[in-house]
Amino acid sequence: MEFGVAADAYRSDPSKKATRNGAVMVTVVLALAAFLAVLGAWYALAGALSLVAIAVALVVGLAVLSSVHVCLEWERAVIMRLGRFSRLAGPGIFFSIPLIEFCTLRVDQRTIATPFGAEEALTSDLVPLDVDAVLFWMIWDPEKACTEVEDCRFAVALTAQTALRDAIGRASVSNVVMRRHQLDQELQEAVEAKVTDWGITVLSVEIRDIIIPKELHGVMSLEAQAECRKNARIALMEAERDVSAILQEVAETYSYDDIALSLRKMHLTYEGMQDNGSSLVVPSAYSEGFAKESGKESPER
Template structure:
């Protein structure tokens, strides 16, 4: 029996979905139609006034037939004269078949014979998508949010090959993200972000290129790991760091031990070397503490210049 998510969890999921969708480009693009609609209205008004004026001149005044003809011409003019914005490509059909791609700027269509099938926005589009509670290869459920940057490069394919290219791109991106997560472990997903971005871009590009769409980049925004697993991974990382520190310390101690063995061999073979080392240590201790050491007179003879010179000569000669 499937466990139903609690209300806080459902609210968190809805909040994450809303956060992702805020990056989506406006699919309707209603603001981009202001210019074409205003132009169509202008054409209709001009055509209406021209035909109405001509009818009035011919008939000697305004008549019902003149008004009807003016309305008809204005209607036909709005169906024949169009403009496309700088970033738009317009797909025109003639009697249900593909005819041509027009835009940007002014273009004409034959009323009742030709119609606009698609206005493709060729600016860079942004689609936010994610994978909720998706299992990795080591069976860990994680949430991943990503952003897709893409654009339509072939308006004809975008019109003929897919019913709704915007929704299709979003679904293809979600599927590719889930597949990529399922093939990687949770640690690989967290560490290999750049590689995962590149992999997703290639997969989505392969799926959408037949629709006349090119993928510019894919960027993973956030990776959410369960809280209990975060503690386990943190402890594991801490243990790994301690292990590395102990290994480094062991290597250093090994090197120090080897140097001490070499020094012991030298001291064993040469008694004068031991005496020099003893005097050096004594000197360093006095120098560091700033104190005074009182030693027997017999031992102090070892600090005389003659004794030190003989010790140094013996070390140089190897005796």
């Protein structure tokens, strides 16, 4: 079973990754040195080599090969003694008792990126989706990762895929598309709850891609357009409501003050002429109204 096949295109060159070649060479060199040392000691004592000497040197070399181990900085070795957990070893060089102790698992404690996905997962409104995601996790307890689960990497990938299908099945297609961050958080919590007992912690879950069937692209586009028109009309009606409320307040103010209303008319007329650079033809009745008002006020002065 393959998870997140699309992520394989982003994998780096294997030659640029960290390797264990140096650690293996140290063990092999020490075993070869022990083999040659036994042969040299036998020759120095007996004066000649025989099949017995070669056999003894071979046994010593194999013993060194099985008892001397090297762990890299990010590795921890789970040591079993006669089938029971004994200790954790590493990093660096460590030794084990041949035939009694053995290194059953080397655990990588770096951050691990596991791509996974869900093909044709049904949403709550029965829309099949193809979702691609990536899980970042690490092993904080090598003992539990070895003794509590058979294959922790495969188990984590299966758990993540199951949680993804469950989360998609409880949400509509619009919620899955628009609430990706919340889906990431929900997946992280669901996976974390299952893998904590295995000595594993989940750092983050990120949705990489959501593929909607092509048959629904047109329908969803029409639905989005209708939603945009609806929102635009609601915004326009709310603006008209606010403007009408303001106009009502202004009308109430001008209804009690004729002078302010006349000044407002003159101001609007001036602004219109200034913006357009045009002339205004005023009816004679309009100018007589101002003259009449000034005639009323002159006797009082």
